[in-house]
Amino acid sequence: MGSSIPGVEGHVNCDVLVGYKAVYRVCFGMAMFFLLFSLLMIKVTSSQDPRAALHNGARFVCKQLRVDSYLFIQPSKPNLTHFLSDCVYRSVCKMRRSSNVPAFVTKLWTLVEDGDTNEFICWSQEGNSFLVLDEQRFAKEILPKFFKHNNMASFIRQLNVYGFRKVMHIDKVIVKQEQGGPVEFQHPYFKHGQDDLLENIKRKVSNARPEENKVRQEDLTKILASVQSVHSKQENIDARLATLKRENESLWREISELRQKHVHQQQLIKKLIQFIVTPVQNKHILNLKRKRPILMNGNGKKPKYIHEMYDDKVCVEQSSVNSLNGTKNSEISDDVIICDLTENDPEVTDPVKMMNSILNENGAISQNIILLGKLEPMDHLDSTDCSLEDWLSIGEHFGIDFDALEDPNFSTETYEEILHDKENLLNMGQR
Amino acid sequence: MGSSIPGVEGHVNCDVLVGYKAVYRVCFGMAMFFLLFSLLMIKVTSSQDPRAALHNGARFVCKQLRVDSYLFIQPSKPNLTHFLSDCVYRSVCKMRRSSNVPAFVTKLWTLVEDGDTNEFICWSQEGNSFLVLDEQRFAKEILPKFFKHNNMASFIRQLNVYGFRKVMHIDKVIVKQEQGGPVEFQHPYFKHGQDDLLENIKRKVSNARPEENKVRQEDLTKILASVQSVHSKQENIDARLATLKRENESLWREISELRQKHVHQQQLIKKLIQFIVTPVQNKHILNLKRKRPILMNGNGKKPKYIHEMYDDKVCVEQSSVNSLNGTKNSEISDDVIICDLTENDPEVTDPVKMMNSILNENGAISQNIILLGKLEPMDHLDSTDCSLEDWLSIGEHFGIDFDALEDPNFSTETYEEILHDKENLLNMGQR
Amino acid sequence: MGSSIPGVEGHVNCDVLVGYKAVYRVCFGMAMFFLLFSLLMIKVTSSQDPRAALHNGARFVCKQLRVDSYLFIQPSKPNLTHFLSDCVYRSVCKMRRSSNVPAFVTKLWTLVEDGDTNEFICWSQEGNSFLVLDEQRFAKEILPKFFKHNNMASFIRQLNVYGFRKVMHIDKVIVKQEQGGPVEFQHPYFKHGQDDLLENIKRKVSNARPEENKVRQEDLTKILASVQSVHSKQENIDARLATLKRENESLWREISELRQKHVHQQQLIKKLIQFIVTPVQNKHILNLKRKRPILMNGNGKKPKYIHEMYDDKVCVEQSSVNSLNGTKNSEISDDVIICDLTENDPEVTDPVKMMNSILNENGAISQNIILLGKLEPMDHLDSTDCSLEDWLSIGEHFGIDFDALEDPNFSTETYEEILHDKENLLNMGQR
């Protein structure tokens, strides 16, 4: 696409006329004055050979001063034109070898290699680092030709991004005043004449952050897993706690029941004692004296009957237990309900009550005893040789140790001992 | 502080002469040639009105091209001077992006609002979108003034990044030839005259990192909440555990107490049995002395038989205990091992067994009674109406159910059944 | 440290000759050329009064242009010398007002406020920000007078450290080529003429990033610690739960055992009752057949009385249950309720007391027995060795305490007391 530029003698057949912006004005004296008159910036497409574009007009000389982007066109100044043309050509041609080397590295290497810019930037003597001789002029005059800025800071930032490090000189440190002196940067793959190493210069991707990131992410994952496991564990513990709680409540119920049974037994035993002792007293009072068998009439049938009756009753009350667990208390609750079993089966206590009626009511007892005594004197009470000593001797006879009735394991075990046993067991369990 | 500038015809009373650097030179033709000669950049102090400084010299015309900073001063070029002056003034007055609105949005809004650029970019009629009229000239002439490029593509990319969308026109689509025509973009917060909406225009962040970031923060929040809940749950569980533990200790105490009571009862019963049986035994012993052993059934084998029977029972119970625990008592298990203490001292139950031999074994009992009766006629045995049957009938008479003495809830329930009951209760509790 | 400077007529006895670099060159014409020739920068120790150092040489005039650090020495230029001397003096004097304001802030404010440096650095029009007009010259000419460097980067770094922010101007963006233009910084407490605000300008400790980073890291750490603690707590809870579970199983076994023992006792008691009562019943039945109802006491009132008694007891127990629960059983309570039924019927224990009166009180018993013996000679009582006295003595022999039959802890303990005991125990456990 051509462009006819007013005030310019001739015609430049280049892509775009972009104007006079960002014109690169190299040191020129009064002689340059006229050149400025017809300065043009022309966009050069990447497909164009800059060299070709430079000579599109008979009387113009194109100078590309902004690599890959602009051309400066000036009429009839061959010497300057030639200089600029060569300068640009180098840059363009070198930049064309488009490998995977980042643009910054390519530009930098071009800059440093280019002898025309040695005034501002050049290789060190060893060729493994480069120097920026005049920072200020380099920034303001060289940088904008290659980059979209003229800040040394941005240039240095890019150097750092690509892994270049500043070369610190001892002598520089000593002579502090030389702070305006040349700065030196190096990179292991940035060597004089070795452009094949450039492809090893990689941009420092923000690895710091991802590194930090992944660590955190791993932490988070671990933490989340941990919390999840804790949660599930707690669910388990919770369920077990609830189970234990209910079991404990049941235990309390059981114990309550046992206590009541114990009371009943105790009452029963009490009354047995009364019953046993009463005839003694009654006899003592009435002075009864007869001898005759009491328990059996010699047919041996009674015990069986008792056993049968027992079994029957078992079945009945077994069902009552079921009904108790299944329905009655079913309205129920997480909490312990102690059922007064005696009230569920009032007849259970009847024997006791009968015993009470027999044993407690003096009149009745007396009467019973009176009757008994009157009717039949009991031989076993008459017998004079029915002593405890004899009983015990019988026990010895039969190898019976009556002292063993006293359960030593049990009777001597205190609560503390029980607890101690518990701990022993638990300790054993933990081993 | 004034400054007399050599080579400049006249005198500019401004603060600082900063040199020729970075002069902004807009398109000028041959006529401009002479003007360059006397171009100056003059610092304008912040306390000065740039406009006022423009006319500090009689023969100079000041042009402020850098807001707050520079003035271009040129003699006798009123037309250019006027143009630049206005241009700069607008910039000075309008631009001062002090909010958090991104630079691109501010620049864009300035561009569109600016009447001087209406030739290239302007609001639509409705004021809710903007048009780029001459894409090529806009890109090459306007864009580089505001951005570091002159590419329409980059401009559009930025538009897209900030959420602007191209406005598609039906007629445009139909008339394909009009592709060189104006392009139109819109954004819900980009309206004519409403610069207060601009702050809502957000850059479409690359979802890569911020997403990862927010996820992390959310994760952290979730984790914290989770841990907190776990903590509070644990406090609850802890309290419940402590309660349960104390309850269990109480249960142990209760059971210990009950065991002791049981032992007392057992002792009492033992003594009752002794007390009751003693006379019988004594008589028996006496009879032994007098006649012959009664319980021996004549061959002296009975006692041994009783003992054997007892031993059998011990073995049975021992094995049952083992099967219950799964291992021998000597082995260590995690669970509490309840030792059946009766098995440790078999003789403990001997009195009871003797009673059993007397009461339960029909033959034995009968025999015993018979013997007793034979040897020494006991009144209560001699009496034919003193049978268990009669006793029971008396019970009926008094409404007494002797079967109730046998607590079926208890006697028939095995440990397994108890566990089963436990499970029933627990299941009920979980409903 | 003395230093002989070539070209300088005389000798300067100052600390360090730092060279000619970074000389502050104010607008000079040709006349200044010769002055520069002999310019020197001399390090002045901080302990020296700059003014004193200024006159170390006879024909020299020292000018400290680097506050606290350097001296410019030039021969025979009194006017310039005087000017610089005053300039430095002001700075030094201002810097002396050492409040808690950091040196950098003081220097900066001095720099900006000082009208002599307005050429390079000055307040903005509004007075709430400052401008650096010519970055390059400012860095090389002004900075070394106040700081130990001449790098704009270091200056900007310090600005950032103290919270200054760059002010972005659209106009700057527009005129991209003029990047060498002024930079502007602002701080909320850095205002023209308001040096009292300076003390609010604090150095940014490296809390910014740590703020973001460490907060997260701290969060992570806290979370991890929390999760760890939860974990360990859960281990503990788990162990305790397992212990409790084992204890509970043991309790169940204990209770099962107790129940079986209870059954055995009950059976034993039943059989004892059968054994004891049978002859009585037989006699009674026989007598019933023969004569008349025995228990009626002749008026037929006994059965009814028995029933009443039973009913009474039922009522009592019922009410006790109610009072215990506070409501009927139909209501559900949270707590375990153990009903000790024996307490509600104190008379129940009377037989035991009677037994005590018979068995325990030796005198009474003896007397009773004696009476019995006297009134009606009982065979087993007649026997001198088969007396209750002997029985009791045997009991003593066996370590039997018949008082223990009456378990006061049990019979008199109400449910409330049990609960109270539980609480006491629990409280004790918590101490």
Add this chain to the structure above:
DNA sequence: ATCGTTCTAGAATATTCGCAC
């Protein structure tokens, strides 16, 4: 121990390229 200087890195925005629908 804080402050200052220097080198390097982070973070956000900007520019370019290329792909996909």
Add this chain to the structure above:
DNA sequence: TGTGCGAATATTCTAGAACGA
């Protein structure tokens, strides 16, 4: 085909880190 977007690079402002005074 071109619009929208991802991705890589570039530019700018700010912050981190090491070291010395």
